[in-house]
Amino acid sequence: MSKQVKVDGVPCCSFCNSISMTKVMDFGEVALAGGFLRSDQFTEELYYPLRLFFCRDCYAAQVIDKVSTQVLFKDYFYFSSSIQTLREHFVNYAREVTARFLTPESSTVLEFGCNDGVLLRPLADQNIKTVIGVDPATNVVSTINDPRIKIINDFFSENIAQEVVAKYGHVDLVVANNVYAHIPDIQGVTRAVHEVLSDDGVFIFEVHYLGNVINQLQYDMIYHEHLYYYSLLSAIEHFERYEMVIFDVKSVPIHAGSMRFYVCKKGSKHSHFISSEVTKLKNDELSMGFNLPETFEHFAAEVDSRKRQLMDLLGSLKKEGHSIAGYGASGRANTMIQYCKIDHGHLDYIIDDAPAKIGFYTPGSHFRIFSRSILEEPNPPDYLLIFAWSFLEEITKRSKKYLECGGAFIIPLPEVKVLSKLK
Numbered sequence: 001m002s003k004q005v006k007v008d009g010v011p012c013c014s015f016c017n018s019i020s021m022t023k024v025m026d027f028g029e030v031a032l033a034g035g036f037l038r039s040d041q042f043t044e045e046l047y048y049p050l051r052l053f054f055c056r057d058c059y060a061a062q063v064i065d066k067v068s069t070q071v072l073f074k075d076y077f078y079f080s081s082s083i084q085t086l087r088e089h090f091v092n093y094a095r096e097v098t099a100r101f102l103t104p105e106s107s108t109v110l111e112f113g114c115n116d117g118v119l120l121r122p123l124a125d126q127n128i129k130t131v132i133g134v135d136p137a138t139n140v141v142s143t144i145n146d147p148r149i150k151i152i153n154d155f156f157s158e159n160i161a162q163e164v165v166a167k168y169g170h171v172d173l174v175v176a177n178n179v180y181a182h183i184p185d186i187q188g189v190t191r192a193v194h195e196v197l198s199d200d201g202v203f204i205f206e207v208h209y210l211g212n213v214i215n216q217l218q219y220d221m222i223y224h225e226h227l228y229y230y231s232l233l234s235a236i237e238h239f240e241r242y243e244m245v246i247f248d249v250k251s252v253p254i255h256a257g258s259m260r261f262y263v264c265k266k267g268s269k270h271s272h273f274i275s276s277e278v279t280k281l282k283n284d285e286l287s288m289g290f291n292l293p294e295t296f297e298h299f300a301a302e303v304d305s306r307k308r309q310l311m312d313l314l315g316s317l318k319k320e321g322h323s324i325a326g327y328g329a330s331g332r333a334n335t336m337i338q339y340c341k342i343d344h345g346h347l348d349y350i351i352d353d354a355p356a357k358i359g360f361y362t363p364g365s366h367f368r369i370f371s372r373s374i375l376e377e378p379n380p381p382d383y384l385l386i387f388a389w390s391f392l393e394e395i396t397k398r399s400k401k402y403l404e405c406g407g408a409f410i411i412p413l414p415e416v417k418v419l420s421k422l423k
C-alpha cells in the first residue's frame with residue numbers, strides 16, 4: 001500500500017499571511033509530478049494533497065500544500081545547460097543586464113538557484129569582478145568547476161545573505177531564474193534579497209507567468225515544485241511590503257511563457273523610472289481581473305470542462321478499440337494525468353525523447369515510458385495524446401511520418417481537439 005502524507009494547517013497566504021483565501025483547484029492526493037520511478041518503488045510511493053488558492057488581499061495564486069524542499073530538490077536531475085535554447089537565452093540575458101546595470105570591473109553579481117552555471121558562465125565572460133552562485137543541489141553545482149565562479153552549496157537565506165555581505169560586500173545584481181516560484185519561505189528569501197542588495201542594486205527574477213496559466217488554461221503547470229504563479233499585480237503587492245518596487249517587466253518566450261521582473265529598493269536611482277511596460281501590464285491585468293477571485297473561479301470551471309471533454313474523447317476512442325499513447329513524460333503530463341484521472345483504461349503507455357526516462361514509470365499513474373522509436377515499429381499507436389502541447393509545432397515536424405502513415409494527435413489544451421493529416 002502506498003503511504004499518504006497529510007500536510008495540515010489553515011490556508012494562510014505565503015506572501016502576506018492573510019487568511020482571506022479562495023480555493024481555486026483541488027487535485028486531491030497526488031504523487032509528486034517529478035517523481036518518476038521504477039516498478040520496484042511503487043509500494044514506497046508517497047501521495048500529497050495539492051490545492052491552489054488565491055489570496056483576496058494580495059492577489060497571489062499559490063499552492064498551499066508545501067512539500068519539504070529536501071524531498072523535492074535533493075536529487076535534482078535538471079541540467080539547464082543541456083538545453084540549447086536555454087543556453088542561448090542566458091548568453092543574451094548576461095549581455096543585456098551587464099550593459100544595462102553593471103560596471104563589470106567593480107560589480108558583484110549573485111544568482112540563487114544557479115543550477116549548473118548556465119547564466120553565471122556568460123556573466124563571468126562579461127568580466128564581472130565577483131560572480132557568486134548559490135544552489136542546494138550538490139550534484140548540479142559540482143559540475144560548474146569554474147575558478148571565476150564562487151559557489152555556495154546551500155539554500156539562499158538570510159544567513160547566507162549576511163555571510164555574503166561580510167565576505168564580498170553588498171551585491172549590485174541578484175538574479176533568480178525559475179526559482180522564485182519554488183521557495184516555501186518566500187518572505188525570508190525576499191528579506192535576504194533586500195539584505196544582500198546594495199542601495200542602487202537590482203533584483204531580477206524570471207518565473208512562469210500567471211497570465212499564460214489563466215489565458216491558456218495551463219493548469220498542468222500546477223504542481224508541488226511550482227508553489228507560486230505570479231501576476232504583476234501580486235508581485236507589486238509583495239515587494240511593497242519590503243520597501244521595494246518593480247520598475248520594469250519583460251515577457252520571455254521560454255518555458256511556455258515566462259515573465260522577467262526587475263525590482264529595486266524604494267528611493268534607488270532605478271525607482272524613479274517606472275517603465276511604460278509596467279503600467280501597460282498592470283492595466284491589462286486589471287482588465288483581465290487578475291485581482292478578482294471570480295477570474296480564478298472561471299478558470300477552474302474552464303479547466304473542469306476541458307477535463308470532461310478530454311475524458312469523453314479518450315473513453316469513446318478506447319470503446320472503438322483504438323490504441324492511445326501519451327507524448328511527453330513531464331511534470332506537466334503527470335499533473336494532467338492525475339487531475340483528469342487518466343488510467344490504463346484510457347492510455348497504453350507514454351513516449352518521451354529523454355533517454356534518462358526510458359524504462360521508468362510515471363508517478364501516481366505508473367505508465368511505462370518508451371523511446372519515440374516505438375513509433376517506427378509495426379503497429380504504432382492510433383492516437384498520441386500530446387502532453388507537451390506547448391511544443392506542438394516542433395512535435396508535428398518531428399512526427400511527420402507518423403501522421404502521414406495515418407497517426408493522429410489528441411491536443412488536450414487550450415481546446416480539446418484531434419489533429420490528423422487525413423482529416
Ligand SMILES: [Zn+2]
Nearest residue numbers: 013016055058
Ligand atoms: Zn496574500
